Each structure stands twice: as C-alpha cells, then as structure tokens.
Amino acid sequence: xxxxxxxxxxxxxxxxxxxxxxxxxxxxxxxxxxxxxxxxxxxxxxxxxxxxxxxxxxxxxxxxxxxxxxxxxxxxxxxxxxxxxxxxxxxxxxxxxxxxxxxxxxxxxxxxxxxxxxxxxxxxxxxxxxxxxxxxxxxxxxxxxxxxxxxxxxxxxxxxxxxxxxxxxxxxxxxxxxxxxxxxxxxxxxxxxxxxxxxxxxxxxxxxxxxxxxxxxxxxxxxxxxxxxxxxxxxxxxxxxxxxxxxxxxxxxxxxxxxxxxxxxxxxxxxxxxxxxxxxxxxxxxxxxxxxxxxxxxxxxxxxxxxxxxxxxxxxxxxxxxxxxxxxxxxxxxxxxxxxxxxxxxxxxxxxxxxxxxxxxxxxxxxxxxxxxxxxxxxxxxxxxxxxxxxxxxxxxxxxxxxxxxxxx
Amino acid sequence: xxxxxxxxxxxxxxxxxxxxxxxxxxxxxxxxxxxxxxxxxxxxxxxxxxxxxxxxxxxxxxxxxxxxxxxxxxxxxxxxxxxxxxxxxxxxxxxxxxxxxxxxxxxxxxxxxxxxxxxxxxxxxxxxxxxxxxxxxxxxxxxxxxxxxxxxxxxxxxxxxx
Amino acid sequence: xxxxxxxxxxxxxxxxxxxxxxxxxxxxxxxxxxxxxxxxxxxxxxxxxxxxxxxxxxxxxxxxxxxxxxxxxxxxxxxxxxxxxxxxxxxxxxxxxxxxxxxxxxxxxxxxxxxxxxxxxxxxxxxxxxxxxxxxxxxxxxxxxxxxxxxxxxxxxxxxxxxxxxxxxx
Numbered sequence: 001x002x003x004x005x006x007x008x009x010x011x012x013x014x015x016x017x018x019x020x021x022x023x024x025x026x027x028x029x030x031x032x033x034x035x036x037x038x039x040x041x042x043x044x045x046x047x048x049x050x051x052x053x054x055x056x057x058x059x060x061x062x063x064x065x066x067x068x069x070x071x072x073x074x075x076x077x078x079x080x081x082x083x084x085x086x087x088x089x090x091x092x093x094x095x096x097x098x099x100x101x102x103x104x105x106x107x108x109x110x111x112x113x114x115x116x117x118x119x120x121x122x123x124x125x126x127x128x129x130x131x132x133x134x135x136x137x138x139x140x141x142x143x144x145x146x147x148x149x150x151x152x153x154x155x156x157x158x159x160x161x162x163x164x165x166x167x168x169x170x171x172x173x174x175x176x177x178x179x180x181x182x183x184x185x186x187x188x189x190x191x192x193x194x195x196x197x198x199x200x201x202x203x204x205x206x207x208x209x210x211x212x213x214x215x216x217x218x219x220x221x222x223x224x225x226x227x228x229x230x231x232x233x234x235x236x237x238x239x240x241x242x243x244x245x246x247x248x249x250x251x252x253x254x255x256x257x258x259x260x261x262x263x264x265x266x267x268x269x270x271x272x273x274x275x276x277x278x279x280x281x282x283x284x285x286x287x288x289x290x291x292x293x294x295x296x297x298x299x300x301x302x303x304x305x306x307x308x309x310x311x312x313x314x315x316x317x318x319x320x321x322x323x324x325x326x327x328x329x330x331x332x333x334x335x336x337x338x339x340x341x342x343x344x345x346x347x348x349x350x351x352x353x354x355x356x357x358x359x360x361x362x363x364x365x366x367x368x369x370x371x372x373x374x375x376x377x378x379x380x381x382x383x384x385x386x387x388x389x390x391x392x393x394x395x396x397x398x399x400x401x402x403x404x405x406x407x408x409x
Numbered sequence: 410x411x412x413x414x415x416x417x418x419x420x421x422x423x424x425x426x427x428x429x430x431x432x433x434x435x436x437x438x439x440x441x442x443x444x445x446x447x448x449x450x451x452x453x454x455x456x457x458x459x460x461x462x463x464x465x466x467x468x469x470x471x472x473x474x475x476x477x478x479x480x481x482x483x484x485x486x487x488x489x490x491x492x493x494x495x496x497x498x499x500x501x502x503x504x505x506x507x508x509x510x511x512x513x514x515x516x517x518x519x520x521x522x523x524x525x526x527x528x529x530x531x532x533x534x535x536x537x538x539x540x541x542x543x544x545x546x547x548x549x550x551x552x553x554x555x556x557x558x559x560x561x562x563x564x565x566x567x568x569x570x571x
Numbered sequence: 572x573x574x575x576x577x578x579x580x581x582x583x584x585x586x587x588x589x590x591x592x593x594x595x596x597x598x599x600x601x602x603x604x605x606x607x608x609x610x611x612x613x614x615x616x617x618x619x620x621x622x623x624x625x626x627x628x629x630x631x632x633x634x635x636x637x638x639x640x641x642x643x644x645x646x647x648x649x650x651x652x653x654x655x656x657x658x659x660x661x662x663x664x665x666x667x668x669x670x671x672x673x674x675x676x677x678x679x680x681x682x683x684x685x686x687x688x689x690x691x692x693x694x695x696x697x698x699x700x701x702x703x704x705x706x707x708x709x710x711x712x713x714x715x716x717x718x719x720x721x722x723x724x725x726x727x728x729x730x731x732x733x734x735x736x737x738x739x740x741x
Contacts, residue, residue: 015697032493033443035472040445040490060702061490062446065524068712080519087447103595131450150457157454168447168543230621230648233676246648340594343625343644343655356642358629371625371644379679405446408487408702489704495739523711523719524703531737 015056016046025053032061038135038397039404041378050389055382062408070368074334075101076175076311078365083169085370086406088131091117091124091160092348094173096370099254100344100355101175104337107309112300113177114256119190119293120163120172121255122286126197127156128349129279129286133204136276136398140217145207152200159189176310177303187294194291201283209280218273222384222396225270232383233376236351237282238400240266241274248347260292272399279401282349309335334363341367350374350401374406427565434478434504435466435557441477441501442470443494445484448511448543452483455546465553474500479556481549482533485513486526498533506560508552509535512542576652579618583610599655604667607658611643611673620645620654623670626680628660628688632714638662639690643670665690687712 016027030043040061046054066085070078082097083090095117102109109117130149137145157167163182164172172179208214224234229242239246247264249257265281267274304310311330312323337359345354351373360366377400385393444452455462456470471477474497486494498507509529512518515538517527526532536559539552576598583589583600587610591600602610614620625644632638637659646653660667667684669692670677681692682701689710692698699705709716724732 032490033472033497035442039449060700060704061487061493062485063487063489063524063702064485064520065522065711066520068716068718069520069522072718084447084519087450106595146453147458150454151459154454154459167545168450228675231675233623233674235622244648251648251651341599341629342595342597343653345624352624354625354644356625356627356644366631367629369625369627371627375679376676379676383675488707517721521718521720523717527721530739532739534739 012044012056016054024048038402041404045390047390052385052388052390052393055385055393057378057382059378059407062404064409066409067368067370071365074363075337075365076330076334078368079174080171082370083171084405085409086348086350086353086372086374086403087168088128088403089124089348089350090169091120091173092346092353094171095121096344096346096348096353096355098173098175099346100342100357103342103344104340104357104359105309105335107176107304107306109177109304110301111256111298113302115293115297116178116182116302117173117255118257118260119290120160122289122293123156123159125286125349126283127153129283132279132401137208139394139398140214142208142214145204148200148204152197155193159186159193162186162189176306177301180313181302190290190294194287197287198284201280205280215273217395218271218276220271221388221392222272222399223270224380224384228380228383232380234351234380236349236373236377237278238275238351238377240264241278242270243268248345248352254346259296260289262289272395275399336361336363337365348373350403350406351377370409372406372409374402378402378407431561431563435560437466438479439469439471439477440467440479440481441474441497442472443480443482443497445486445490446513448483448514451543451546452481452510452549455549460546460550462550462553465550467553475502477501478504479506479508481508481510482514482529483510485518485520486529486532487524488526491526491532494529494532506536506556507533508537508539508556510539510549510552511544512540515540518542573652575650576654579654586613597655599657601657601659604658604660607643607656608668608670608673610656611670614645614654615673618647619649620647622646622648623674623676624653626677626684628684628690630688630712630714635662639665639688641667641684641690660690667692669694671696686710689713
C-alpha cells in the first residue's frame with residue numbers, strides 16, 4: 001500500500017497535445033486532496049506557463065458501489081443509500097427515488113404529503129445554494145461569505161431536525177407519502193425563516209454582485225455556448241445561464257408544482273458571472289414557493305391508504321389485526337414490483353436528477369441507475385477551461401457546482 | 410498554597426516538562442483538510458460561526474500535510490483513495506494523531522460492499538472514533554476534546570519507546 | 572403515448588424495423604446494435620431530441636441471449652418529449668458502436684459502461700476505466716461479480732474474524 005507507482009505518459013498520450021511530449025508544456029497534478037476542488041477530484045493539467053492547454057479529470061476516488069448495493073436490498077431499505085449520493089441535496093435524492101418507486105408500483109400520494117414534500121425540497125435547494133455560495137466565496141478569498149451562508153444554513157437544518165430528527169440524512173420522504181406528520185412548531189419555524197431571509201440575500205448581493213474585484217474575476221470567464229452545453233448533456237442552472245429555458249418543475253410538473261407561481265431565471269451570457277446571477281435569483285424564487293406552499297398547506301393524511309405497498313402508521317398497529325399483518329409482511333418480505341422499467345426525473349439544484357428503475361417481480365430491484373447531473377456537468381469542464389489561467393480554473397470549477405458524491409456514486 | 414503564593418508574586422511557576430509540552434500541543438493543534446464526503450460538510454459547519462472550533466485551538470485548517478498534526482478522516486474511503494490516504498499520513502511529521510469521523514470511516518457505515526474500506530483503521534492507525542451519520546458538530550468537538558485528554562496523558566517514556 | 576410522439580415512433584419503426592413497448596406512458600424502442608448511430612443521428616437532427624439524458628445498461632444474468640440491454644434515454648427540449656431506445660446485446664463478447672460523434676456526453680458515459688459492465692465500445696477515443704482503479708479486474712455491475720461484503724461479527728465468531736481483518740500497521 002505504501003509503494004510509489006511509476007506512471008508514464010503513455011496512458012495519456014492521446015489526450016495531451018504534442019507539446020507535452022517534447023517538454024514544452026508542463027503536466028501538473030491538482031491532486032485528490034486539494035482545498036479548491038470540491039471534494040476528491042484529481043485534475044491533470046497541461047500548462048503553458050499559467051495558461052491551461054488541456055485539462056484531464058480523473059474521477060472515481062469516492063466510488064461507493066451504491067447501485068450494486070441497492071440491488072441487494074428491498075425497495076424501502078434501499079432508500080437509505082440514496083441520501084448519501086448528492087449529500088447537499090438529500091431531500092431531493094429521496095424524492096427522486098421515491099417518485100420512481102411510486103410510478104413503478106402505481107401508488108397515489110395525498111395532497112398534504114405533496115405540499116410538505118415541496119416545502120422541504122425547496123428549503124433543501126436554498127441550503128444547497130448557500131453552501132455553493134459560501135464555498136465559492138472561500139475559493140475566491142471572500143471568507144466572510146462562508147460564515148454568513150453557514151449561519152443561514154443552520155436555521156434550515158434546525159427545521160429539518162424538527163421534522164425528522166436528523167440534520168442532513170433524513171429519509172423523511174418515503175414511498176406513499178412522508179414518514180410522519182409535522183409537529184406544531186414547524187409552521188412558526190418556517191415563517192421565521194421566511195421573514196429573515198430576503199434581507200440576508202440583499203446582504204450577500206451588496207457584498208458580491210457589484211464588487212469590482214468579483215466582477216473582474218467572473219465576467220467573460222469560462223464561456224459555455226448553447227450548442228456545447230446541449231451536446232454534453234448539461235442541465236440545471238449551468239444550462240439556464242447559457243440561454244436554454246429548461247426547468248423540469250415548469251416543463252413536466254410533479255408534486256403539484258403547477259399550483260405555485262414562480263419564475264425561472266434564464267440568462268444568455270454563459271460565463272461564470274451569469275451562473276452566479278442565476279443561482280442568486282433562484283434563492284429568491286425558492287423562497288416564494290415555500291411561502292405559497294405553506295399558506296396553501298391542506299389538511300389530511302400524510303400517507304397513502306394502499307396497505308399492500310405502504311406500511312400503516314404505528315398507532316394503528318396496536319388496535320387492528322390487518323395493520324399488524326401488513327406491517328409484518330412489508331418490513332420482512334417487502335412488496336412485489338411489476339416486471340418493467342421506468343425513468344423518472346426531478347429538478348435538483350444541479351440539474352436533472354433521474355432514476356432508472358427496473359423491477360423483476362420480486363421485492364428487490366433488478367437494476368437501479370441514478371442519472372446524476374454533476375457527471376455531465378463535469379464532463380463539459382475540460383472544454384470550457386482551455387485558454388484561461390489556473391486561477392480562472394478554480395472560479396470555473398466553483399461556478400459549475402459539482403458534488404463528488406453525485407459523480408462517483 | 411505557600412509555594413505558589415511566594416513564587417507567583419515573583420513571576421515563577423513550577424510544573425513538569427511533560428505537562429508543558431502536552432499543554433502546548435493541545436492548545437494549537439492544526440487539523441489537515443481531509444474532507445471526503447458528507448461528513449466534510451459537518452466538519453465545515455463545526456468550523457463556521459455557530460459551533461466554533463477555533464475556541465478549542467483549531468483556528469486554521471492547513472491543506473498541506475507537512476504543516477499539520479491532526480488528520481480528521483471525514484467520509485468514506487474507497488479502494489482507489491486508500492493509497493493516497495496512506496501517503497498523506499506518511500508525509501505528516503511526528504507527533505500525529507488521527508480522528509476517524511463518522512460511521513463510514515469507523516466501520517464502513519451503510520456501505521458494506523466491494524468499493525469501500527470497512528473502517529479506515531485498515532489503512533492508518535486511529536486514535537479516536539466519532540460515531541454518527543453524519544455526527545453532529547458537537548459530537549465532533551467532543552471527539553476533539555477526547556484527543557486532547559489523550560494527549561495530556563501522554564508520557565515521554567511511551568514516545569521514546571516508539 | 573403522447574400524441575406528438577406517435578409519428579416519430581412510426582418513422583423509427585418503418586426505417587429500422589424496430590419494435591416498441593409501452594409502460595405507464597413511456598415508450599421503449601428496441602433497435603439493433605448496428606443501427607443505433609443512425610437512429611440517434613436521425614432523432615437528433617430531424618426530430619430535435621437534443622439531450623442525451625442517460626446511457627446505461629441492465630444485466631439479465633442467467634439468460635445469455637440477450638444478456639445486456641443498453642439503454643439510451645433521449646429528451647427533446649423543443650417539443651417536451653422523451654423516448655428510450657434499448658439495444659439488446661449478447662453475453663459472450665458484448666460490443667456496441669460509439670455515439671460520441673452524435674452526443675459529446677457519451678464519451679464519459681460509455682467509459683462507465685465499459686468499466687461497470689465490460690461492454691466494449693467500438694471506436695471510442697479514450698477507452699479507459701473511469702470509476703474503478705486502473706488495475707482492477709472484473710466488472711462490478713455484472714450479476715456474477717460478488718458484492719464483497721464483510722461478515723458481521725457476533726460474539727461467537729468475534730475472535731476468528733478479528734484474526735482475518737486487515738488492520739494497519741504503524
């Protein structure tokens with residue numbers, strides 16, 4: 001384990017230019033442990049002085065084998081693993097997997113559960129964008145952004161803890177509805193957050209948006225054209241900053257998104273500054289959705305009544321014999337799923353997060369594939385980095401908002 | 410009483426060399442940035458303003474292993490990352506300590522499969538394990554204070570033996 | 572099936588002799604491996620399916636013909652449609668032609684296909700492993716590759732498993 005491997009240029013010969021072979025350009029390793037790559041990402045840079053000629057990413061340092069592990073568990077127990085993929089967007093991952101399972105077994109979700117899901121997923125989107133803003137600021141040496149953003153995030157994590165008992169990996173959204181109803185303090189906590197947050201976004205904007213140093217480092221850096229973005233399968237705010245109006249919440253509404261009134265910010269410049277502006281605007285829009293959903297929150301059950309697939313609430317088990325039998329069968333054996341495959345997509349803060357699920361008639365899935373947005377978003381980075389400085393590479397990588405757990409699965 | 414009162418007025422303190430060395434090691438222990446996955450976000454939260462780790466001496470997080478003395482392995486270690494982890498551990502100067510933060514670093518966690526080391530103590534020797542998935546920032550701070558107690562109890566005779 | 576999708580499905584059926592299945596409003600078209608590049612080019616240029624959303628495979632292990640189904644999921648932003656193409660591939664020496672000239676995102680996705688399933692991609696500009704270490708053997712997502720889990724240590728077998736566990740030396 002402690003041997004030093006000798007690597008030669010042979011395995012990369014077809015990827016670097018001829019100048020590297022003569023020694024005119026330098027090959028630099030921006031290794032897996034680095035403060036500015038967001039996670040364990042290894043970049044092999046071919047540099048001509050400070051200018052990047054080629055960039056070869058090397059991924060797989062966080063490969064967890066989730067897809068194979070989920071094939072060995074039943075549908076309900078496999079949901080635990082989906083939280084830990086894109087760890088900034090845990091509620092969204094749960095939602096995408098659970099929507100896929102519900103589509104496969106054809107179970108309906110009551111209205112109150114749908115509204116609760118929307119509130120929590122939009123709060124998670126705000127939390128994810130706050131971490132992006134904080135760490136991008138840290139990469140560009142605006143350190144107070146980090147402290148401000150994490151202060152707001154603590155409020156959101158307190159709301160998650162109130163609802164489910166866990167700060168990050170909640171597994172609160174389950175097939176058929178949500179785990180349990182929200183406690184009485186939930187509404188007050190969310191309303192406090194809604195009252196405080198718009199002023200905070202204005203604070204972040206006064207710090208960064210018109211700052212001449214920030215503009216110098218972000219404008220006209222990392223231009224991504226519309227055709228390149230579509231060819232490389234880029235989705236999410238990165239695509240919307242290049243001029244394509246594609247948001248799954250508006251195009252294929254799910255979980256009742258058509259009832260809420262919100263805009264989708266689209267810009268055409270395609271540089272890092274545009275990506276920054278799109279995400280700041282998305283913070284405001286998500287807050288609007290949370291407020292509308294909270295005002296319209298209907299009363300009713302939070303779980304589907306279909307006891308062949310959805311376990312009964314604990315309070316029923318003591319009084320009804322059928323509930324006890326359903327609970328026993330569902331948690332020991334699991335439910336049988338049809339022998340077919342579906343593909344179901346949601347809009348995560350990074351792009352299109354989709355699940356391809358194939359059942360084989362038994363309680364365990366035959367194949368689960370998570371189509372994660374950061375994989376394709378990172379695939380486009382070698383194209384847009386050519387010709388810029390190494391310091392610009394850091395800014396571009398920060399603006400394309402990747403999460404390594406998403407890429408390596 | 411007596412001795413401290415008399416000598417303290419003259420600005421003299423009596424102690425042992427061991428306690429001075431251990432005290433100075435704990436009061437400014439610099440961790441190395443080794444956040445891999447979800448636990449790294451909780452480590453960042455512990456460093457931020459709400460649960461401040463700077464009050465316990467961890468003001469900076471040094472990215473270079475040559476300038477740090479504590480490695481907090483936060484997150485799951487895959488088979489491809491194992492040699493990198495061992496190499497960074499070897500590059501740290503003595504004395505060094507390791508905290509395994511989270512379930513995945515302690516025992517493999519939720520992931521019991523071909524791609525993840527079942528516990529980071531297959532790769533580096535660990536001093537303190539912090540449980541949780543992810544552990545709360547307060548749990549991480551408790552783990553750090555446990556390391557401090559361990560360091561305060563170290564004796565020169567143990568270190569001399571190797 | 573969506574009304575706008577019907578003429579497209581008919582065109583693919585007529586040109587390539589493809590069969591199709593429907594499940595819960597989704598359309599799966601079955602094409603042969605040789606026809607896939609032409610089919611994707613047709614769908615991208617004439618029918619405006621600009622986005623290749625996913626490229627993956629399914630392993631039906633005990634049956635050997637076909638053992639794998641390679642899945643191409645296409646999305647059209649202009650028309651708001653999506654369609655799935657499935658390519659059945661045999662188990663003894665699975666090969667698929669590359670689609671990197673049609674969609675740029677297929678570059679990394681096909682590397683992942685080779686790494687996880689062992690399906691060779693003909694004509695790929697960079698055929699290397701992507702997620703597993705470079706010197707690893709075997710293809711993890713095949714059904715005959717073991718999960719590789721660690722046995723739980725109960726009180727009765729604690730010591731014998733402890734002797735086998737690899738602890739780090741200093």
